[in-house]
Amino acid sequence: MSTTTSEALSETTLLRFATAGSVDDGKSTLVGRLLHDSKSVLTDQLEAVERASASRGQEGPDLALLTDGLRAEREQGITIDVAYRYFATAKRRFILADTPGHVQYTRNMVTGASTAELTVILIDARNGVVEQTRRHAALAALLRVPHVVLAVNKMDLVDYQESVFAAIAEEFTAYATELGVPEVTAIPISALAGDNVVEPSANMDWYGGPTVLEHLETVPVTHDLSHCHARLPVQYVIRPQTAEHPDYRGYAGQIAAGSFRVGEAVTVLPSGHASKIAAIDLLGEPVDIAWTTQSVTVLLEDDIDISRGDLIVPSKDAPPTTQDIEATVCHVADAPLTVGHRVLLKHGTRTVKAIVKDIPSRLTLDDLSLHPHPGQLVANDIGRVKIRTAEPLPVDSYADSRRTGSFILIDPSDGTTLTAGMVGESFASPEPVKDAAEDDGWDF
Amino acid sequence: MTTTVAAVTEGTQAPYALSHLDALESEAVHIFREVAGEFERPVILFSGGKDSIVMLHLALKAFAPAAIPFSLLHVDTGHNFPEVLEYRDRTVAQHGLRLHVASVQDYIDRGVLKERPDGTRNPLQTLPLTEKIQAEKFDAVFGGGRRDEEKARAKERVFSLRDEFSQWDPRRQRPELWNLYNGRHAPGEHVRVFPLSNWTELDVWQYIAREGIELPEIYFAHEREVFQRAGMWLTAGEWGGPKESETVEKRLVRYRTVGDMSCTGAVDSDAVTLEQVITEIAASRLTERGATRADDKMSEAAMEDRKREGYF
Numbered sequence: 126m127s128t129t130t131s132e133a134l135s136e137t138t139l140l141r142f143a144t145a146g147s148v149d150d151g152k153s154t155l156v157g158r159l160l161h162d163s164k165s166v167l168t169d170q171l172e173a174v175e176r177a178s179a180s181r182g183q184e185g186p187d188l189a190l191l192t193d194g195l196r197a198e199r200e201q202g203i204t205i206d207v208a209y210r211y212f213a214t215a216k217r218r219f220i221l222a223d224t225p226g227h228v229q230y231t232r233n234m235v236t237g238a239s240t241a242e243l244t245v246i247l248i249d250a251r252n253g254v255v256e257q258t259r260r261h262a263a264l265a266a267l268l269r270v271p272h273v274v275l276a277v278n279k280m281d282l283v284d285y286q287e288s289v290f291a292a293i294a295e296e297f298t299a300y301a302t303e304l305g306v307p308e309v310t311a312i313p314i315s316a317l318a319g320d321n322v323v324e325p326s327a328n329m330d331w332y333g334g335p336t337v338l339e340h341l342e343t344v345p346v347t348h349d350l351s352h353c354h355a356r357l358p359v360q361y362v363i364r365p366q367t368a369e370h371p372d373y374r375g376y377a378g379q380i381a382a383g384s385f386r387v388g389e390a391v392t393v394l395p396s397g398h399a400s401k402i403a404a405i406d407l408l409g410e411p412v413d414i415a416w417t418t419q420s421v422t423v424l425l426e427d428d429i430d431i432s433r434g435d436l437i438v439p440s441k442d443a444p445p446t447t448q449d450i451e452a453t454v455c456h457v458a459d460a461p462l463t464v465g466h467r468v469l470l471k472h473g474t475r476t477v478k479a480i481v482k483d484i485p486s487r488l489t490l491d492d493l494s495l496h497p498h499p500g501q502l503v504a505n506d507i508g509r510v511k512i513r514t515a516e517p518l519p520v521d522s523y524a525d526s527r528r529t530g531s532f533i534l535i536d537p538s539d540g541t542t543l544t545a546g547m548v549g550e551s552f553a554s555p556e557p558v559k560d561a562a563e564d565d566g567w568d569f
Numbered sequence: 570m571t572t573t574v575a576a577v578t579e580g581t582q583a584p585y586a587l588s589h590l591d592a593l594e595s596e597a598v599h600i601f602r603e604v605a606g607e608f609e610r611p612v613i614l615f616s617g618g619k620d621s622i623v624m625l626h627l628a629l630k631a632f633a634p635a636a637i638p639f640s641l642l643h644v645d646t647g648h649n650f651p652e653v654l655e656y657r658d659r660t661v662a663q664h665g666l667r668l669h670v671a672s673v674q675d676y677i678d679r680g681v682l683k684e685r686p687d688g689t690r691n692p693l694q695t696l697p698l699t700e701k702i703q704a705e706k707f708d709a710v711f712g713g714g715r716r717d718e719e720k721a722r723a724k725e726r727v728f729s730l731r732d733e734f735s736q737w738d739p740r741r742q743r744p745e746l747w748n749l750y751n752g753r754h755a756p757g758e759h760v761r762v763f764p765l766s767n768w769t770e771l772d773v774w775q776y777i778a779r780e781g782i783e784l785p786e787i788y789f790a791h792e793r794e795v796f797q798r799a800g801m802w803l804t805a806g807e808w809g810g811p812k813e814s815e816t817v818e819k820r821l822v823r824y825r826t827v828g829d830m831s832c833t834g835a836v837d838s839d840a841v842t843l844e845q846v847i848t849e850i851a852a853s854r855l856t857e858r859g860a861t862r863a864d865d866k867m868s869e870a871a872m873e874d875r876k877r878e879g880y881f
Contacts (some may be wrong), residue, residue: 135813136588136589136590136591136775136779137588137589138586138587138588138589138701139587139588139589139593141594177648206724207722207724207744208723208765209716209724209766210717210723210725211716211717211767211769212773213769217589218589218769218772220767232744233744235744235746236744236745239747240748242749255739325861346586347585347586348585349585350585358602358608360602360605361601361602361605361606363633363634363635363636365634365635365636366635367634367635369634370634370635371636373634377602378602379595379596379598379599379602379630379633379748384585406633407599408594408595408630408631408633409630416585417585418587418592418595418596419587419591419595420594420595420596420598420602420631421598432842433606457744457746469753471749471751473605474603511674527747528747528748529750531746531747532749533746533749533751535751535753539755540730540751540753540754540755541743542743542744542746542751545744545746
């Protein structure tokens with residue numbers, strides 16, 4: 126493999142994506158195959174895998190071993206936590222949040238999907254769309270992951286039949302679309318044999334679409350920001366107070382959504398003070414415009430009292446502030462979340478006291494049924510909660526802004542992260558959930 | 570049914586796109602600023618190695634034109650390369666920073682720690698580090714660890730909670746959602762923070778080149794007296810090499826990582842510029858640690874065990 130200097134030095138784009146699939150669907154093999162076939166596995170790593178495979182009496186290298194890191198997993202042969210993988214092609218750099226697909230690990234999938242712009246959902250072609258698949262689709266829809274890839278795996282075990290793939294792709298796409306997933310790309314693959322993962326498959330010439338890697342390389346990572354609400358949570362106030370900079374007062378933060386321009390009229394929340402942007406400092410370089418996820422320092426024309434936890438927004442597009450938040454949450458802690466629970470809520474750069482006022486319903490991901498008033502949420506539960514905060518917060522709906530529409534709940538006593546929250550409606554579509562009030566809480 | 574995506578070749582010129590380096594830089598700056606906003610006594614682990622140099626560069630950018638609100642901490646094994654110590658001291662002076670040193674040699678001299686039979690001192694760093702953290706009451710400790718370095722690190726959080734013994738419990742780590750980091754901890758506990766979590770070795774080198782960051786000379790090809798042990802070129806020196814059975818020879822080498830002299834190996838190289846180094850690395854078929862770090866070869870679970878004890 127020869128690499129020219131210009132290629133090694135050139136900057137590309139970055140895609141964060143996540144995987145979901147069950148223990149038996151071959152997810153570790155798919156990830157191992159992506160790393161291996163994109164030449165991201167290096168000699169010593171491969172040797173280690175070959176040694177480990179041989180010592181277990183396996184024939185040939187088990188690519189799944191490339192990704193199973195902790196001892197407990199090696200012993201159990203399953204993946205128990207989110208692992209992050211890195212690989213690159215000439216076109217793009219990838220960060221993969223590799224999450225286990227077993228039912229009890231919902232929270233890991235939520236964690237992985239929270240920063241992902243694309244999710245790969247894996248299906249065993251022999252089993253088709255199963256309960257677990259529906260759960261994965263529902264989670265991708267809940268987390269508003271912009272792009273979903275359906276990888277129909279083990280096509281070699283169904284004789285590479287187009288009809289098998291087409292039926293699964295159709296069923297899944299219909300389901301995901303109903304949930305409001307904006308884009309589904311279905312790809313027939315064999316992770317074990319390598320069909321359509323990196324290299325196009327010779328066994329499926331009926332398929333004319335991209336391989337998994339080709340799709341990952343070309344899916345857009347830029348967004349049209351013209352319809353986004355611009356948001357800058359203030360992280361830190363920079364005041365050098367030196368002879369050189371006696372009056373410098375900059376508000377440092379990472380733009381959470383949209384873009385800001387010099388001269389723009391802005392409002393600071395929750396105080397409501399208004400000013401204009403005098404300058405934007407992009408890590409040492411003055412710029413006229415800055416946009417989402419750039420870390421910047423903003424200087425304002427007026428000397429107003431701003432501190433960490435405030436939110437700078439365009440005056441013409443300010444969110445309402447509220448002390449009553451209704452959200453869909455995933456409970457991620459081992460101890461349950463109960464009505465009346467006193468918690469801390471972190472939103473953007475602000476952490477406030479809050480109380481869980483009500484848990485109107487729990488959502489069963491398998492069939493999207495709602496169970497009213499469960500009283501508590503346990504680990505890996507998805508549910509609706511009503512929260513009252515001690516101070517008004519400028520929250521957006523999660524549908525509009527993944528960064529300013531999300532929050533976490535923290536246990537004030539020991540700092541445990543309890544719950545991941547998404548403000549507003551669960552799904553993009555109007556009514557995908559059904560009321561299970563008639564069920565008396567039975568799960569069939 | 571299948572949505573095919575029109576193949577758009579995206580340059581970094583696309584409106585509102587961030588190049589991969591800009592995205593990683595912005596994320597690291599965000600992490601530094603979160604810690605500055607939420608912790609009382611943060612400290613940056615600074616060894617004069619390339620990852621800690623990049624960390625410091627990012628911290629300087631995050632708070633410019635003000636000074637960084639952190640001090641630096643170096644765990645000195647007593648077997649460090651002189652070029653690196655010289656670089657460390659020059660950097661500290663240049664930016665008017667405060668440097669704390671935790672010395673392994675002190676602990677050996679006092680009889681608290683014993684020299685290992687193999688002469689390597691990397692595993693001995695844990696106690697001086699954790700005692701210094703306790704003594705100085707540091708509540709956030711920035712490390713240059715990257716998730717791509719090793720399998721146990723692939724599961725490390727950006728904010729990694731340590732108990733009062735600095736121990737890392739993989740099952741007590743908190744899920745990290747969106748970019749909402751949770752730094753809450755009990756008195757006596759601290760949080761290790763890894764701003765370079767999502768960087769790869771190549772990203773670090775590309776960033777060094779892009780930003781024109783100066784590095785210690787040992788990262789570039791130079792003539793050095795080395796001997797071979799466990800398949801690596803080690804520097805001859807008072808730390809314990811070469812043994813009688815080992816022969817010293819003069820070779821043209823460079824270092825890919827810089828740690829303790831006793832376990833950091835050099836690679837044959839004639840790369841004298843950053844560009845040449847990057848080209849070599851991009852074409853290399855060996856991972857950074859696999860090629861040059863003896864300490865990670867101990868066992869499949871070596872790093873996991875050391876992390877539990879409070880290692881970086």
